[in-house]
Amino acid sequence: MAIETMDILKELVIDAGEKDDDGNYDYYYEFENYQCQFSKFTLLAKSYKDEPELVSFYGLEKEGVRLMPPSKSTKEIQEVISALILEGKLKFTTLSEQGYVEITPSKAKKGMLSWFRKK
Secondary structure: OOOOOOEEEEEEEEEEOOEOOOOOEOOEEEEEEEEEEOOOOEEEEEEEOOOOOEEEEEEEEEOOEEEOOOOOOOHHHHHHHHHHHOOOOOEEEEEEOOEEEEEOOOOOOOOOOOEEEEO
């Protein structure tokens, strides 16, 4: 049985609007964007600076097409969660048709082979 490997690319993203006369932005979002790459697809997730313990899965890319992420926990999501817990992430959600729903980290996961690279 072949072991599937995962690669996580992490990128700091700042999305800001125009500054007003006082130097304040119309809007300002700062977050870590994660691309969790498996052999057949990539899970997409983000963690906002104002809620650093929370990671939200928002998409899945497969063969160049962006899809909704799994609406429940999967083996791959648990693998990503295991890696992100090592980075201090504690809460996890995934986007569903009803909005974001919480995912509970698996207690059975032992050990983790993954690599983080900054994009």
